[in-house]
Amino acid sequence: MRLPLNLTVASTFALAGIASLAAASMTATVIEETTQESVQAALTEKGLVWAETYAEGLNVFLTGTAPTEAERFLAMSTAGGIVDAARVIDNMNVEAIAALEPPAYSLEILRNEAGISLIGLIPEISDRADLIARLQKTAGRDAQVSDLMETADYKIPSGWSPAMRFALDALEDLPRSKISVAANEVSITAMTDSIEEKLKLERQFSRELPTGLILKLDLSAPRPVITPFTLRAILDEGTLRFDACSADTNEAKDTILSAAAEIGLKDGQDCRIGLGVPSPQWAAASVAALNALQELGGGSVTLTDADISLVVPAGTDSALFDRVVSKTEKALPELFALQATLPVLDENGEVEKAEFIATLSPEGLMQMRGKLGNSLSQTTIESYAQARFGSENVYDAVRLSEHVPASWPIRVMAGLDALSKLNNGSVTVTPDHVDVTGKTGSQSASAEISQVLSGRLGGGQQFSIDVAYEETLDPLASIPTPEECIAKLERVQSSVKISFEPGSGTLDANAAPILDAMAIILEECGELPLEIQGHTDSQGRESMNLALSQNRAQSVLAALRDRRILTGSFVAKGFGEANPIADNGTEEGREANRRIEFVLITQDEEAPVDDEDVSLDGSEDTATEGQETLENSGDPVDEGALDEESATQETGADDQN
Structure with missing residues (x-):
């Protein structure tokens, strides 16, 4: 049976199409596999083993997670070198970049006669203008403050703020210095004018060092000129x-x-x-x-x-x-x-010798007795002694005698010079010997006396020195500690408290003697980080009590400043009724709660620093909200501004408080 001609032709074309599709599909698959293998081999050769490749049609897809953006770019370039770059499809990822570590903030402060230089990295939220203004004041109006600081916007480490505050305070006492500041650490290298100043600054910095702050201190002092050696x-x-x-x-x-x-x-x-x-x-x-x-x-x-x-x-x-x-x-x-x-003993007996004796009492009174050659010598020696010890402190009981050596006035004046190095003691001058005895608050007094006598008496002269150093006489050693200062202030108030006008922040006349006594104590103590705290009882409105306590603390601060006390490190703060020490239910308890206290400001007591309100040195505003209102408004709390209830509860107690 013969098929129709049309069916035969159609079948032939269909079979040819199927064969063509099969051949094309096989060809595309071979090309994809070849391309994928070539690109993958190139990536492996470059060490990009994390990258994976697959081809789809004429496009090449890259997948995987690149360690860095540079590795990702290298993979794209490598694939683009095998096939057309337009056919490379990027489906790669990049590993997440770890959060950057905050920088190590540090600041180098250099100060000399020309000015102050600042070099380092500080927090961006710091008050840069405030720091420059403070350092300009420290350096002087004509000196230059060079700002070479960089900033970074990262959180401030907890130890940065106290380190900056301590460094800036120390810089004021060190005109030739280099101070390095880091979180929790301050390094100071400086030159001082004398050994005494070096010891004083070492004690001062040790006393003022905040808790937890590491201080590396290298103070140098010039060697003294010793004449005679x-x-x-x-x-x-x-x-x-x-x-x-x-x-x-x-x-x-x-x-x-x-x-x-x-x-x-x-x-x-x-x-x-x-x-x-x-x-x-x-x-x-x-x-x-x-x-x-x-x-x-x-x-x-x-x-x-x-x-x-x-x-x-x-x-x-x-x-x-x-x-x-x-x-x-x-x-x-x-x-x-x-x-x-070699002294030779006199077999004929001892001959009377001239003698001069001067004694110095602990109160500073000096008495002279013994022999001088003539009235001119007496006038000269008396004037010399008055210049050394004060005209009102010298008592002259000397006698005139012709039997004194020609060099006698020089020997006597050398003895008076030696005596002036002591806090109390005596000097005995004879023609062949000078004896100095006494007590002193200077560890170098013996050496200084020896130099005076050697230089004034000349070689071959005999003298002896028996001088005892007593720490209680040393002006540096006698500076009380901050804790001792607070204890002294508390003793002043132990029997009579600081008193105010009824219902007011105004000090009354009875407060003057107490504040005078406190001023004497604070003058001996030097600068202290001191908080003057005002407290009330719980009667009356809480807001009025807070304002009244703040005003009273501020009045005490102002009174101390009027007595020429350095109050730059003092803070006045009112607490109102927040911190009672006795029962407010009794009159005795309320009287005890109405008080002024003096408290040392320590590192542990500082409030947490708010990053948004921090200044360049990291210090937070020490004034309370109530204090800021009282100081900045210029209107002190007035008795009439208090409500009747608050004014009534203070009357009758504040005349003693």
């Missing part, structure tokens, strides 16, 4: 002591002290390091002189610049004396000259 040693019964000891370097000091220790130096004695040494061989000359003392078994040796005076006890064997003196002269470096004295 002096060493005086006395060897008595196997014990050596220094009346004065000077050295030009630490190495020289160690050399001298080591030699003295072998002879029997008393514990706790030291040498002052200073300028003015007459020769680099000072330590060698000192050791030679000390060795001479040891060989002689006693006596005193005094080095005054290049002059050396050696005095031995009466009765020392003359042969031993001559041998030791000769040996010492050979051991001394060039420039140094030795004058040795």
